[in-house]
Amino acid sequence: MTPEGGRDRGPKVVALGGGHGLYATLSALRTLHEQGKVSEITAVVTVADNGGSSGRLRQDYGVLPPGDLRMALAALCGTDEWGQTWAEVFQHRFAGDGDLQGHALGNLLIVGLWERLGSHVQALEWAGRLLGAKGRVLPMACSPLDIVAQVRESVDAEAVEVRGQVQVAKAPGEIVRLSLDPADPDPCVEALDAIRDADLVLLGPGSWYTSVLPHLLVDDVRTALQETTARRGVLLNLVPQAGETTGFTPQDHLRVLHEHAPGLVVDHVLADRHSVSDVPELSRAVAWLGGELVMADLRVGEDPHHDHDLLVTALEHLVAPPRTGLGAGRASA
Template sequence: MGGVLPAGSPSVVALGGGHGLHASLTALRTLRDELSVGDLTAVVTVADNGGSSGRLRQEFGVLPPGDLRMALAALCGDDEWGQTWAQLFQHRFAGEGPMQGHAIGNLVIVGLWELMGDHVRALDWAGTLLGARGRVLPMATSPIDITAVVRSTPDSATTTVHGQVQIATAPGEIVQVALDPAEPEACPEAVQAILDAEWVVLGPGSWFTSVIPHLMVPGLRIALEETKAKVLLLLNLSDQEGETAGYGPEQHLDALFDHAPGLQVHAVVADSTAVLDVDRLRAVVEARGASLVLGDLAVPGEPRHDPARLASCLKAVIED
């Protein structure tokens, strides 16, 4: 997948899910094509319970394929072959029948799982079909549900909300999240990729439902604590209604380290326009033993990362 890479190109593992992981993978895939990084592996959350993924998960008892599909699409090349497959995998059926809303890539992935009976082998084959510039792995070997303790107002009692979609739309502040089952088995290939990596990129993405859950899978958390890789944390461009409303960069960091106090981070990357108090954030980051890296990372006028700008920033950090 992607050809022979020169010696010295560092291997990178990116953890996350959804649009955030799609952005970081697109940037890292660009660097891989430029030979700035070597082997590239995505480790993807498997907790989605809504939309096409939720329907397929419920009907077939499989991992939710949607975030895995998006990761595969992000790793497709910029040539005609890659972009055609990426667009096809992301395409959703229209109409009003039972196929409405299903992404073609989701169906292909579930079909390969049924055919091969092996999640990892099937995803590898999907990557080969697409000409993906890297490997996509699930973070766990079975579907996971997320539960959250939510407080509606500062003085109110807490309630427990079950399910990724329900958490994302629940009013109030998320106090804590947990996984169900509490200690899911990590994908062995994902654990090994983290142990073998030279860089691990965590984020951006839905903080409580796409980023933090990776740190709560025991096998992944232990691997992240034991790996010799440098961990790079990509902060979100802004808060997210329903999960992190009112959060600044410091609150994002506090929430992450509350769930994974043993995580050692080498660098924290943030968009310069999203930081109101640089000195304060730098102090928080350096207190964790990390370096703060600022850059113009957003698509002008839009609340999403620009893959080209992000690639330039990541290249500078990795090559430093």
């Protein structure tokens, strides 16, 4: 295919997640797109947030919580003056004590577009055009969801139900089961099509139980992930998240992923070499899922956040054609 068709400029990549983890992935993919190494980027975003500005707008207007969608759009903004200015404006939060206090301007704009156009997908496309986004942002479902978790504070304790993304993220104890309400939400058809048409699908990093795993609980999304011919990659977190994954090893993240999608084969698992204490054990866990472990430097010092330039370099290896470019960063399974 010609460069105008896009396929000679790199693969089509779909990234699933939410919040700051998805923001980091999309920012790195945007750089690879600008370098001509990725042809298309699609973000598929969780829609279960019930806190802050998103929670207020969801309650007042019955809309999808816009916060994670807003962050994904901002991550895809270009590095030119137009893109960076709009990214900052989109992320701006109102101060003061009035009704707008705490609301992000981008959240309000997205909700306004939804009301005006009557379509979540069209509204996000128009927002992306305004921002000059280097990719597409789609919700994983067409209606707002609640995350419901069974949580126990100790091994001998009886599990109790915790409802809501914010509440689950802060609940003390071990999450033993996760579900969605409604249990069978209507998926975004465009998101399913993007997953099936992708060359590479990435899951994570991010809040494991409230941003990453919810995608696997939507039946049609999970099926699309299982049936796609795309390579599937999992990006592990740098550190356990207080509350959700306290005490988790990298292997534990993969264990609960398998528990929620036992039929999902993973081709690559990307991990920070300084965050893994037992590489052979993690390699065995990755091989059990059908893939290979890719080790890379993903952060500077003890910073718990992914370094943009290092993540770009690591993802450049993953977006390369299969069996190429992994080099010394590959750990044998």
